[in-house]
Amino acid sequence: MIRCNDVYKSFSGKTVLSGIGFDISDGEIFGLLGPSGAGKTTLIKILTGQLTFDKGSVSVFDKDVFSLSGEDKKNIGIMMDQFGVYERLSCIDNLKVFADIYGVPTGKIKRTLEKVGLGDAGNKAASTLSKGMRARLALARLFMHSPKLIFLDEPTSGLDPQTMRQIHKIILEKKKEGCTVFLTTHNMEEAYKLCDRVALLNEGVIVENGAPEEICRKYNHQKTIQLHLSSGEDVVIPHESGSAERVSRLLADGCIETIHSSEPTLETVFLELTGRKLEEDE
Amino acid sequence: MRNSLIIIKKQIKDTFKNKTVLIQFILFPVMTLIMENAINIDGMPELFFTKLFSVMYIGMAPLTSVASIISEEKEKNTLRVLTMANVKPWQYLLGIGLYVWLICMIGAGVIATGIKKEDIPCYMLIMAIGFVISIIAGACIGIFSKNQMAATSTVMPAMIVFAFAPMLAMFNESIEKVARFFYTQQLKCIMDDMTFSTLKADNIWILVINSVLMVSLFFIEFKKKGLE
Numbered sequence: 001m002i003r004c005n006d007v008y009k010s011f012s013g014k015t016v017l018s019g020i021g022f023d024i025s026d027g028e029i030f031g032l033l034g035p036s037g038a039g040k041t042t043l044i045k046i047l048t049g050q051l052t053f054d055k056g057s058v059s060v061f062d063k064d065v066f067s068l069s070g071e072d073k074k075n076i077g078i079m080m081d082q083f084g085v086y087e088r089l090s091c092i093d094n095l096k097v098f099a100d101i102y103g104v105p106t107g108k109i110k111r112t113l114e115k116v117g118l119g120d121a122g123n124k125a126a127s128t129l130s131k132g133m134r135a136r137l138a139l140a141r142l143f144m145h146s147p148k149l150i151f152l153d154e155p156t157s158g159l160d161p162q163t164m165r166q167i168h169k170i171i172l173e174k175k176k177e178g179c180t181v182f183l184t185t186h187n188m189e190e191a192y193k194l195c196d197r198v199a200l201l202n203e204g205v206i207v208e209n210g211a212p213e214e215i216c217r218k219y220n221h222q223k224t225i226q227l228h229l230s231s232g233e234d235v236v237i238p239h240e241s242g243s244a245e246r247v248s249r250l251l252a253d254g255c256i257e258t259i260h261s262s263e264p265t266l267e268t269v270f271l272e273l274t275g276r277k278l279e280e281d282e
Numbered sequence: 283m284r285n286s287l288i289i290i291k292k293q294i295k296d297t298f299k300n301k302t303v304l305i306q307f308i309l310f311p312v313m314t315l316i317m318e319n320a321i322n323i324d325g326m327p328e329l330f331f332t333k334l335f336s337v338m339y340i341g342m343a344p345l346t347s348v349a350s351i352i353s354e355e356k357e358k359n360t361l362r363v364l365t366m367a368n369v370k371p372w373q374y375l376l377g378i379g380l381y382v383w384l385i386c387m388i389g390a391g392v393i394a395t396g397i398k399k400e401d402i403p404c405y406m407l408i409m410a411i412g413f414v415i416s417i418i419a420g421a422c423i424g425i426f427s428k429n430q431m432a433a434t435s436t437v438m439p440a441m442i443v444f445a446f447a448p449m450l451a452m453f454n455e456s457i458e459k460v461a462r463f464f465y466t467q468q469l470k471c472i473m474d475d476m477t478f479s480t481l482k483a484d485n486i487w488i489l490v491i492n493s494v495l496m497v498s499l500f501f502i503e504f505k506k507k508g509l510e
Binding site for chain 1: 285288291292295296299300358359360362363364366367368369
């Protein structure tokens, strides 16, 4: 679906992206994780043909990104960090503009609004909506014409947990329908929950990529098991065969309240690789 | 063309909810009708307020509204969303230009209700030409400006020059010498006679040069910045 090969981009002599390369298959959710200023939005702009690059190649739908036809572009949906809604127009009128552009029947507008939980807000002006509702309106606009490839630039940034969960649900539904999703975020929980594969981007360089679980397992240097006992004591034991008997005995005696293995999170992997936190600029 | 019509439709809906743009369109036609009917001073030239406000309408409404619409769309990121939905920049600009031109022509039509029937075609043609030049000037400012605030600060001096120069030129000869190089002053002169038959070569040249300058500036700006 997307092939990005050795892409370089600099602005006024400052390198923003350096040797970026990855492939994204059909129906995959690919997450690009990195702190603010890592180059995520620049990469989205390059992948969507909004920005030229200095070196490398980018293909989308097996075509050079700058050779995409009008029909190809209609199969791409983009939601940037600013939602880009017409504030004075109602939700229905906002979607009507794009329904007309994409040639989508107007009957689909109401269904799409209901799908994103804005069924009752159809006649409300976008300016009166909360940030979460605006995000859902932007998603409704994005999904209305059923694009095959979706770019989401920090879709849940600054949203409350409930709206975040709703948006996650919508994204996963779209994956089920066969959409390919390119997602940028600096929320590692979001990436872990949604993405089939992630790439960790720091200062314009991909420092690691793969399935979230694989990455976490790869950087599990401690290999320990943490137990919280009913006595209130915390016990850390090595994650090895020799510990099995002890864990088994504690379990049999009903002494264990919680048990955790020590795999790192994507956040700690990122910290280990770059010395930076994903959300340090938040 | 279909996308341009969609943009026009969107703008019409938006205008009724956008007081600042709406006022631009209705202020001068309403003021003209009120002043022409309310004020009658002995020795005042015929259609004094109609001609004065018409030229101000040309120099203000299209200029400010086009600049404001484009810069707002840039600022709010809606323009990017439109271009990503495969609306070509020329389709967008054509849509906005046509919409503003049509609304302004309706305003001119309202003003024309106070003009003699035989003069209406000439008057409407003068207004149509003026609106086109101002729309291009407004588009230049809209493309050049990053946001609405920047557009407002650029549009103000341009608007003052184009809209007020013909009025000030009536009272001051020195200003008239400078104002005659602006399209609004030339259109005011044509409007004074209400005929194109008395038009001299230098009047035509000034109008043509103004138009060519606006169009060139538009293409230079557009080539440099696009709709980014």
